[in-house]
Amino acid sequence: MSRDLVLGYQDGHSPLHRIDPLTKLIALAGVIVFAIGAPVDYNFWMLLGLFAIAPFSGVDLRTFLRPWSVLIPLWVPFILLPPVLFHLQRGMLGLANDTAHLSLLGQDFAYSRYGLNYGFKIAARGSVIGIASLLVLWTTHPRDLVQSMVQELRAPYKYAWAVFLALIYVPIVQHESQTRRYALDIRGVRYRRMSLRGLRLLAIPVIFRSLRRGFSTALSMEARGFGVSPRRVFRHDLHYPLHVGLIRLAVVAAAILLLGIAIASGRFAVMAQS
Amino acid sequence: MSAALALAPPVSAAAKTPEQGERGKAARADGERLGLGAVDFAFAEGEKTILRDLDLSIGAGERILLLGPSGGGKSTLLMLLAGLIPRIIGGVVRGMVRLDGIDTNRVETSLADFSAKVAIVMQDPESQITCLTVEDEIAFALENFGLPQSEIMARTDEAIARCGMAEMRDALVYTLSGGQKQRVAIACALARRPEVLILDEPLSNLDPVGSALVMPLIAETARREGSALVMTAHDFAGFADLFTRVVIIAEGRILADGPIREVLRDVALLREQGLEIPLFLRWAEAMLGTAMTEAPLSLDEAIAMVHRAGISPTLPPEFLPPPPTAPSDAPALIEVAGLGVSFGRREVLHKLDFRIRRHEIVALVGFNGSGKSTLALTLAGAIVPSSGHITVAGVPYRYRRGRQVGRGETPIGYVFQYPEHQFLHESVAAELRHGRPDLADAAITRLLGEIGIDDPACHPYELSGGEKRRLGVRATVLLSPSLLILDEPTYGQDERNRVLIEQDMLALHRAGTTIVVITHDMDLIYRMATRVMVLREGKIVADAPREVFFGGAVDLATLGLAEPPLRALHRALRKV
Numbered sequence: 020m021s022r023d024l025v026l027g028y029q030d031g032h033s034p035l036h037r038i039d040p041l042t043k044l045i046a047l048a049g050v051i052v053f054a055i056g057a058p059v060d061y062n063f064w065m066l067l068g069l070f071a072i073a074p075f076s077g078v079d080l081r082t083f084l085r086p087w088s089v090l091i092p093l094w095v096p097f098i099l100l101p102p103v104l105f106h107l108q109r110g111m112l113g114l115a116n117d118t119a120h121l122s123l124l125g126q127d128f129a130y131s132r133y134g135l136n137y138g139f140k141i142a143a144r145g146s147v148i149g150i151a152s153l154l155v156l157w158t159t160h161p162r163d164l165v166q167s168m169v170q171e172l173r174a175p176y177k178y179a180w181a182v183f184l185a186l187i188y189v190p191i192v193q194h195e196s197q198t199r200r201y202a203l204d205i206r207g208v209r210y211r212r213m214s215l216r217g218l219r220l221l222a223i224p225v226i227f228r229s230l231r232r233g234f235s236t237a238l239s240m241e242a243r244g245f246g247v248s249p250r251r252v253f254r255h256d257l258h259y260p261l262h263v264g265l266i267r268l269a270v271v272a273a274a275i276l277l278l279g280i281a282i283a284s285g286r287f288a289v290m291a292q293s
Numbered sequence: 294m295s296a297a298l299a300l301a302p303p304v305s306a307a308a309k310t311p312e313q314g315e316r317g318k319a320a321r322a323d324g325e326r327l328g329l330g331a332v333d334f335a336f337a338e339g340e341k342t343i344l345r346d347l348d349l350s351i352g353a354g355e356r357i358l359l360l361g362p363s364g365g366g367k368s369t370l371l372m373l374l375a376g377l378i379p380r381i382i383g384g385v386v387r388g389m390v391r392l393d394g395i396d397t398n399r400v401e402t403s404l405a406d407f408s409a410k411v412a413i414v415m416q417d418p419e420s421q422i423t424c425l426t427v428e429d430e431i432a433f434a435l436e437n438f439g440l441p442q443s444e445i446m447a448r449t450d451e452a453i454a455r456c457g458m459a460e461m462r463d464a465l466v467y468t469l470s471g472g473q474k475q476r477v478a479i480a481c482a483l484a485r486r487p488e489v490l491i492l493d494e495p496l497s498n499l500d501p502v503g504s505a506l507v508m509p510l511i512a513e514t515a516r517r518e519g520s521a522l523v524m525t526a527h528d529f530a531g532f533a534d535l536f537t538r539v540v541i542i543a544e545g546r547i548l549a550d551g552p553i554r555e556v557l558r559d560v561a562l563l564r565e566q567g568l569e570i571p572l573f574l575r576w577a578e579a580m581l582g583t584a585m586t587e588a589p590l591s592l593d594e595a596i597a598m599v600h601r602a603g604i605s606p607t608l609p610p611e612f613l614p615p616p617p618t619a620p621s622d623a624p625a626l627i628e629v630a631g632l633g634v635s636f637g638r639r640e641v642l643h644k645l646d647f648r649i650r651r652h653e654i655v656a657l658v659g660f661n662g663s664g665k666s667t668l669a670l671t672l673a674g675a676i677v678p679s680s681g682h683i684t685v686a687g688v689p690y691r692y693r694r695g696r697q698v699g700r701g702e703t704p705i706g707y708v709f710q711y712p713e714h715q716f717l718h719e720s721v722a723a724e725l726r727h728g729r730p731d732l733a734d735a736a737i738t739r740l741l742g743e744i745g746i747d748d749p750a751c752h753p754y755e756l757s758g759g760e761k762r763r764l765g766v767r768a769t770v771l772l773s774p775s776l777l778i779l780d781e782p783t784y785g786q787d788e789r790n791r792v793l794i795e796q797d798m799l800a801l802h803r804a805g806t807t808i809v810v811i812t813h814d815m816d817l818i819y820r821m822a823t824r825v826m827v828l829r830e831g832k833i834v835a836d837a838p839r840e841v842f843f844g845g846a847v848d849l850a851t852l853g854l855a856e857p858p859l860r861a862l863h864r865a866l867r868k869v
Contacts, residue, residue, distance in 0.1 A: 027467075028425060081637070082637060162426075187425055187467075194467055198711075199714055201670055201673075201676070201714075202675075202709060202714045202715040204674065204697070205670075205674065205675050205707045206707075206715065206727070208717065224713070224714075228713060231420075232419075235415070236420065236421065236422070236423055238377060238381055238382070239415065239421035239422075240423055240433075241381055241408070242375060242376075242413055243481070244405065244408045244409065244434050245437050247405040247408065247437055247438060248439040251437060252441075252445065253436060254435070254442050254445040254446055254449070255442070
């Protein structure tokens, strides 16, 4: 019994799958810098751009949409808390004239307009980074990523392998959590995932099993000679055709352009000053 | 050995008495690959000794079957032989652990020294998977040891082909079934061509075809490479003749060690320790009694021995066929119509149609990865089907927001393949009380005692694998569900505990519960099931009452199933 897991590598041969891992990492770095540094309006355009790229990832629509069921609830506190907190601290923040009012169920709620705007900006930036990371995660085989880190970036292979394990652990933990949910459903246990009871019933056993599994995996790796040799052999060498090099050049150029836009917007300078 | 042959003992090593030390040295035999001399082991100083005074010498090419009751120290011994104890797991080892003649308790050795020569496949295949695909997993150790690329590819290809995994070469390992993962773990070990191959219950999760494929392969690889083989197994009836020697360990001590035919001849010892005794051996003992001078290693040998002794083979009462099941006209408990389950683009179950009547015991069998667990979870309401309908006790399953709602008044019990998934509480007593708050302390103590658990306050996660399984079954059975679904309930259990689990199931069945059991245990199916359903690639390819199924109407081999030992005995005696 197994399900396709939304946070793991999705096997495929899409154009994004064919781009080498290092190029995708460069692109992701560019997007992250851009998301943090560029004005928020630009991030909405970036989000649209990522949606446009998504069909080239080979990931089916259902898989693509599923993370939103997690992302959107995660946004809620980011969007709702700043208007309230900024309003409460309006004197200290110099937002005395920024207060707006919302009537809800006969109650009047005061909030900070700037805070609401700020919350939406965080959500937009988070979405850009989240979707870009997922596209890389879905289309990059962790093994290729490790090999690329070791052979192209000259990273020590033990550290590269730590990244690999972190990547493959995401679907494993997700799988554990899914099976645990099945068990709770079958045993008729009612719980809310975000409650303390839900945490105890769902998260703690999954964390426990995952930690123990982590120990077993380490044991298994050690027993199979991991770390015996200072230089690890990979059974295939990395050979990229010319067009991969050209794509990498184009991606590097695009990443530099994104970085330039982010710097030109002046946001980094403001962040540095503050 | 490590370049620095420092004479300082590792932290975990501790001195023994001079006599024990001398005995340890004397135990070393020529051609020995691994050896123990008067070894004691505890997980910490002052804690309970898990292994006591063990002397063992494992020579090149030896094939050793390690037997013992659950919790007797088998897995700990294997960890010690693989060098994981004390280097990774820790603990205090006293005595001599020899690797190629060098006492690793005196000469500093690393795990790398062991792993270069010793390969181990641990009991739970799931927890030792490191990579994402089957091919990566098999190549992992070879890449670590820095073999040339051509050699890595050749060995990986060979292991994949020989273990029958060509079709799943690029499959994501975490999407495989438990049995498929076990085959991957075995292939990993075989590809390394180690000097000593250690296997802890490697066949317990495999379908009969997988076992029949893998076991000769393990023995043949060991023979070809001259490797020593040390393996634990509860049910070894199908491959006893592949071993040359048997070691029996219980409560951390070696009770018997010798040629397989000699050790297995002592059926009383096997019985006393609650070990699984192959049916042909039990039958030979029943026929020959004390005249059995050596143990047979197959049914054919057992029959030949009985003939040689001038005795006419008969069927003592305990070997009679199970009573026939009466045709049932009970109403259907479960009705399934056009059931399909897909995960993403992968269709796991294809348009299944069947009914399960009340009071049936349905055995769900099939190859690893055929969709058995998915079907069971869907019947239990945990998985939302992509098409079709399920009706339980006349109430159709409805689903809302990915969850089944409105099951009606039909309680369903489910015993998971990995019981930890189902535990809800912090103590074994609370686990039994879930849904049964009426149980008094005395009743809890008695119920736990029956399944070999002494401490009611113990956390379920602290139990051994076998104890967890027994607790999972017992806690579910106590709820008296109308439908009980069990996923490999006897996996990894010794004879004594297997009987306990079967008794629980039968008691519940007598009380009116309908049972669906996923199992590879053909003997259990033959004795207990009223009906057998075979699943293959998500489709039902055979579905018949037990008598019809085993009565010759179904070609077991075509379906990838082994013949139940009891049926094989009846068939063989009919021929005689």
